[in-house]
Structure formats: C-alpha cells, structure tokens
Amino acid sequence: MPTEDQVTEALRAVVDPELHKDIVELGMVREIVFHDDGHVHVTVSLTTPGCPIRSHFEQGVAKAVSALDGVSRVSTDFDVLSADEKEGLKQKLGRGNLPAGALAQVGNVICVGSGKGGVGKSTIATNLAAALWAEGKSVACLDADVWGYSIPRMLGIHGKPKISDQRKIMPLIAHGGIRAISIEFFLEEQDQAITWRGPMLHKAIRQFLEDVDWGELDYLLIDLPPGTGAVSMTLAQLLPQSQFLMVTTPQPAAQKVAKRAADTAKRYDLSICGVIENMSPFTAPDGQRHAIFGEGGGQELADELDVPLLGKVPLQEELRVAADEGQPLVLRDPDDPAAQAISHAARGLIAATPETVPILQAPPEPVVTGTPLPMAP
Numbered sequence: 001m002p003t004e005d006q007v008t009e010a011l012r013a014v015v016d017p018e019l020h021k022d023i024v025e026l027g028m029v030r031e032i033v034f035h036d037d038g039h040v041h042v043t044v045s046l047t048t049p050g051c052p053i054r055s056h057f058e059q060g061v062a063k064a065v066s067a068l069d070g071v072s073r074v075s076t077d078f079d080v081l082s083a084d085e086k087e088g089l090k091q092k093l094g095r096g097n098l099p100a101g102a103l104a105q106v107g108n109v110i111c112v113g114s115g116k117g118g119v120g121k122s123t124i125a126t127n128l129a130a131a132l133w134a135e136g137k138s139v140a141c142l143d144a145d146v147w148g149y150s151i152p153r154m155l156g157i158h159g160k161p162k163i164s165d166q167r168k169i170m171p172l173i174a175h176g177g178i179r180a181i182s183i184e185f186f187l188e189e190q191d192q193a194i195t196w197r198g199p200m201l202h203k204a205i206r207q208f209l210e211d212v213d214w215g216e217l218d219y220l221l222i223d224l225p226p227g228t229g230a231v232s233m234t235l236a237q238l239l240p241q242s243q244f245l246m247v248t249t250p251q252p253a254a255q256k257v258a259k260r261a262a263d264t265a266k267r268y269d270l271s272i273c274g275v276i277e278n279m280s281p282f283t284a285p286d287g288q289r290h291a292i293f294g295e296g297g298g299q300e301l302a303d304e305l306d307v308p309l310l311g312k313v314p315l316q317e318e319l320r321v322a323a324d325e326g327q328p329l330v331l332r333d334p335d336d337p338a339a340q341a342i343s344h345a346a347r348g349l350i351a352a353t354p355e356t357v358p359i360l361q362a363p364p365e366p367v368v369t370g371t372p373l374p375m376a377p
C-alpha cells in the first residue's frame with residue numbers, strides 16, 4: 001500500500017478547474033483513509049455544497065490514486081469547507097493576478113461600464129453606491145475613469161488620502177460611509193492635465209487595487225471610462241472574478257454600442273450581472289410623458305445578454321443637479337422617481353450577487369446609560 005504522503009503527492013494532479021490550482025495546495029483534501037484490501041478512500045472538501053464539478057474531482061482522484069502501486073480501489077466523498085476554511089482559501093488565492101490577500105475582504109467587484117460616454121455611468125455608480133449604503137451594505141467607489149474622473153465631484157469629496165501605519169492608502173469617506181478613490185485625489189493641482197500611456201495606466205489602476213486599504217466591503221463599484229479600451233482590459237486581467245454592470249440609454253444606437261462593450265467584457269472573462277437603462281422616459285408635472293431618448297433599449301439589451309434589467313432611471317433634472325452639488329439624489333431625496341429607480345436597481349443587484357463579506361466584528365453593544373442622576377427636588 002502507498003503511504004499517506006504518496007497519495008497526497010498523487011492528488012496534486014487533481015486541479016480545480018475554476019481556481020486553477022491543485023486540491024492539495026487549496027487545502028481541499030480533508031481525509032485519506034486506507035482499508036486493508038488496497039482500497040483508498042479520499043474525502044474532498046468543496047467550496048459550495050452544490051458544486052457542479054464533483055464528477056471532475058471524483059474522476060481526477062480515482063485516476064491519480066489508482067495509478068499508485070498496491071491500490072485496488074478508490075472511492076471519493078465530499079464535504080464542504082467551513083466558513084473559516086473558505087476565508088483562508090480566499091486569502092490564499094487573492095484576486096486574479098493581484099497578490100494574495102489584496103481585495104480578499106471584498107465580496108463583490110462590480111464594474112460599471114457602457115459603450116460610450118455621457119450615458120450616466122458615473123451618476124449611476126455614485127447613486128448606486130449610496131443606495132447600497134442605505135441598504136446597509138459596505139461600499140466603495142473606485143474611479144477608474146482616469147481621463148474624465150467625476151466621482152469626487154459627484155460624491156462631493158476632495159482631498160488627499162492619508163497613508164496608514166501599514167503603508168496603505170486610506171480611501172476618503174463620503175456621506176459618512178461611502179469609501180472612494182479617484183486619480184483626482186493624487187493630482188498636484190485641480191484640473192491638471194494627465195496623459196496616460198498604457199503601462200502607466202495599468203500601474204495606476206493596479207496600485208488602486210493593491211495599495212488601497214479598502215477594508216471589508218460588500219461592494220466595490222468601479223466606474224469605468226467609456227468603451228472597452230486599455231482600462232477594461234487591465235481590470236479584466238487583474239480581476240477575473242469581477243462582474244460587469246452595463247448602463248445604456250433607451251435608444252437603439254446606444255444599446256448596440258453597449259452590446260459590443262458587453263461582448264468584449266465577456267471575452268475578457270467578466271461576467272455581466274445586469275443592465276441599467278438610464279435617461280428613460282419621464283412624466284412631467286403636467287402629466288405628460290416624454291421619451292427623449294426613445295424607449296425599450298435597456299430591456300432589449302438585457303434580453304440579448306440574457307441578464308436582468310435592474311432598473312430604468314428616468315431623465316430627471318434633480319438627478320443632474322444633485323450630482324453637480326456632490327450629493328447623490330438617493331440620499332438627498334429618496335422619494336424622487338429617479339432615486340427610487342436606482343434604489344430598486346440596488347436591491348436587484350443585492351439579489352443577483354449573494355456573496356457578501358463575513359461579518360468579522362460583533363455588532364456594537366447597545367448603548368448602556370449610567371445610573372440616572374437623582375432628580376433635583
């Protein structure tokens with residue numbers, strides 16, 4: 001019979017098809033049991049109970065172990081990694097090509113993209129962040145639109161980030177809880193012109209992902225520049241597990257451009273979690289309905305991509321004014337129809353992205369007031 005070490009060594013040939021690492025390195029071999037008739041039993045721990053790749057592991061284990069001398073039979077069963085073990089695995093894996101640990105405490109990375117500029121990506125990204133925050137989620141906005149950065153203006157936050165004792169960049173915090181990082185925070189003077197070349201751009205974005213202490217986050221929203229240029233590719237290389245949220249206006253032309261962008265995103269392994277239609281028809285105070293940018297493009301795009309249409313955000317002056325004044329409309333006037341539409345989209349996004357960060361801290365203790373002072377007579 002082989003030794004346990006020999007079986008373990010053989011099991012290194014079994015590679016998790018999604019994580020691209022072997023099950024020994026991933027810590028997924030729970031137990032190896034030897035029975036006296038040359039029968040070896042292996043228990044493999046999966047990340048989720050309904051893991052569809054069970055048979056892949058079963059065949060891989062059988063093939064690897066049965067090749068060893070003295071083995072007459074191989075059997076496999078499965079259990080599930082505990083929450084702690086999964087956390088350890090996440091730390092070990094890091095994110096994409098980032099070093100281990102970077103963004104490990106981020107539940108969902110959502111890239112907000114569109115085919116072209118001016119469709120309201122940044123408006124949606126900031127308001128969506130505010131809506132997720134209002135729903136009790138921890139959120140951050142990363143402004144990856146390094147040419148047309150607008151997150152600072154729309155969140156009403158400007159300044160220089162502090163560096164922590166661990167030599168990490170601390171995001172600025174808008175409206176009491178929305179973390180944000182933008183290239184603007186690092187410019188020497190406002191409106192300084194920057195010309196980015198590919199490698200520099202790659203480095204800047206990489207640094208935002210690696211060197212910023214994002215902390216525990218349910219959602220990191222990345223406001224992409226228009227189109228599917230170098231930035232999207234850079235991000236895709238760094239963050240293969242991130243998801244893409246497409247913003248489009250209702251007219252057919254915009255929706256076609258958005259479709260092309262979505263196709264590119266798919267090619268770079270970014271999955272698409274939904275579509276938001278912006279600048280949708282609105283009803284004027286006199287009750288008349290106006291469809292300035294046409295109708296139905298969001299639904300068509302969503303159908304074509306086979307993803308949910310998370311919301312239709314009407315064209316609304318208040319949304320623009322609030323953004324210009326640094327206050328997401330979702331926070332300033334939650335009852336406004338545009339704010340409502342974005343909050344609705346946020347709830348849809350929460351439903352579509354169930355993975356959240358494990359809460360490591362216990363909830364705060366209720367405030368205990370001291371013994372009441374004796375009442376004055």
Ligand SMILES: Nc1ncnc2c1ncn2[C@@H]1O[C@H](COP(=O)(O)OP(=O)(O)O)[C@@H](O)[C@H]1O
Nearest residue numbers: 117118119120121122123279314315316320323
């Ligand atoms: N639904 C909307 N109603 C009214 N104005 C909007 C709406 N969405 C965006 N805007 C305005 O349109 C302009 C472009 O939006 P922005 O979010 O900067 O687009 P992008 O980031 O796609 O370039 C901004 O002035 C913004 O305030």
Ligand SMILES: [Mg+2]
Nearest residue numbers: 121122145150
């Ligand atoms: Mg923008």
